Amino acid sequence: MSMHKAKIVGPRDGRVGFLGSIGVRFLIDGPDAAERFSLVEHPMGPRALAAPLHRHNREDEYSFVLQGRMGALLGDEVVEAGVGDLVFKPRKQWHTFWNAGDEPCRILEIISPAGFERFFAELVDLGGVSGAEPQMLADLCARYELDMRPDTVPELVQRFNVQFPGEEILAGWPRE
Numbered sequence: 001m002s003m004h005k006a007k008i009v010g011p012r013d014g015r016v017g018f019l020g021s022i023g024v025r026f027l028i029d030g031p032d033a034a035e036r037f038s039l040v041e042h043p044m045g046p047r048a049l050a051a052p053l054h055r056h057n058r059e060d061e062y063s064f065v066l067q068g069r070m071g072a073l074l075g076d077e078v079v080e081a082g083v084g085d086l087v088f089k090p091r092k093q094w095h096t097f098w099n100a101g102d103e104p105c106r107i108l109e110i111i112s113p114a115g116f117e118r119f120f121a122e123l124v125d126l127g128g129v130s131g132a133e134p135q136m137l138a139d140l141c142a143r144y145e146l147d148m149r150p151d152t153v154p155e156l157v158q159r160f161n162v163q164f165p166g167e168e169i170l171a172g173w174p175r176e
Helices: 116-125 134-143 150-160
Strands: 016-018 023-028 038-044 053-056 060-067 070-074 077-081 086-089 095-099 105-112 146-149
Touching: 016 116, 023 116, 038 116, 060 070, 070 086, 070 150, 077 086, 086 095, 095 150, 116 134, 134 146, 146 150
Parallel strands: none
Antiparallel strands: 016 023, 023 038, 038 105, 053 095, 053 146, 060 086, 060 105, 070 077, 070 095
């Protein structure tokens, strides 16, 4: 798509998938923005942990909370963000995030530069982080220069009172 054309993504638009613990809706892919950034929406079920502790080596992420409360571990710092808050997750920083409440949570995730949205697309096809064969997941992470520590899940689940994998929730936005 040419970056000179307007694009409107409505509440029922965009490909959707399940990443094994949280959902993903693709809004702006890299080619839509000359690879400068991509934008996805992550609906999260109650108390869902998004992922094991991980770090990106190529991209920064910015999470804007649309609904509910998002918790995040950023390095050694634990933060909680509510509707209207923006959380910056810089590249090369170990982090994870989760739905910090008992109601659905939705965030917009801005990824800069673009490219990591393709990781999400491939992960959906593999059946999500909890359904992917371990070597295939390791190969996927290596291709996208993502360091992931699956061994951190039990500690994160206990420390933050969350569940992994989370329930499949793709109804976090109006789709009826």
